[in-house]
Amino acid sequence: MKVYDISYLLNESTPIYPGNANFSIKRVQNMPKDSSNSSAITMGSHFATHIDAPVHVIEDGKGIDKFPIDRFVGKCDVLDFSVLDTESIDKKDLEKKNIKNNIVLIKTKNSIRGFDIFHEDFIYLSDSGSDYLLSKGVKLVGIDGPSIKKFRYHPDYVHNNLLGNDCLIAEGLNLLEVLQGEYFFLGAPLNFEGSDASPARIILIEDFYE
């Protein structure tokens, strides 16, 4: 059994999506004055590796706590498009892959370029790509960009289409070391009541049943 951590390291250099809350971590109890060390953490709900809930884009949509835990756990397909020089992953790209599971993770050149700074020209899922994944019964889509849709592109069909059709979204994945194939996905976010999203430590397990 091999475990992949596909989450970002979280610190004050971790890139933040423009308009989202800043990140900080500060000690509030300090040894030896206090009997132990503890900290206060401030972060955006969409900070780094995270899961979006419908209320992110749908006014009366569900918060992240309203999904049964099973929705964040299960077999997944990692689809590797990292050889493609492309602006987006489209239906025509996805049709060439074998989708066997209802959790699908999309690997692109974003993972190859890395995540040290915020790149505005990240690769995203196209409108047609989101339609295709829904037609295949997908219930959670993950991607290795800071958002699943084109930067500053409106209206935001992709988020509305997926979240409006009960399909969760994982953003900010690091798939550099993960090859195309089938894995066990574990991506339960922190259970913030009513939240539009939550950071999550997302992992993949290979050879889970062996």
Added chain:
Amino acid sequence: MKVYDISYLLNESTPIYPGNANFSIKRVQNMPKDSSNSSAITMGSHFATHIDAPVHVIEDGKGIDKFPIDRFVGKCDVLDFSVLDTESIDKKDLEKKNIKNNIVLIKTKNSIRGFDIFHEDFIYLSDSGSDYLLSKGVKLVGIDGPSIKKFRYHPDYVHNNLLGNDCLIAEGLNLLEVLQGEYFFLGAPLNFEGSDASPARIILIEDFYE
């Protein structure tokens, strides 16, 4: 396969350990003024269900990000002591159980009483209990109280003994619905660099290999 969520719901009523940072979640982007909803979250590093790192009590100890991801994943034993009217779980109690794995979760009357408010008289792991678990090769101990050691008890042998011997600690578990037995544990915390702890969404999987 059955999945148990053994984490607390996180909101402004979730009990906070005295001295730790307060919790808040506030919208920073609001529809329809903004194109989507997003929030700023502030929480203590030891808020609710979380994993402690050595630097919590050891000045030059490791932060939570310094552990390989495998340390937060694996087979575990849930030991049920919830029939005991006791102040602490001691070596003599643990000796009666069959410990097969290096992740051990301790269920007590804390889970029966519930977690709606902070109770100062929660059941904890005794000094002898921590010695015994280390002698069995345990590498992660979880408990269903807000801390693994007695409230306001100093010196803090239990944290120092476990964390000083490379054994992680999970606190704030809700084991009410979990029977004694063997499960697959998934408890990766958010990967805050250098942090003394991090909240985690911790789950157990039953019949993992079936």
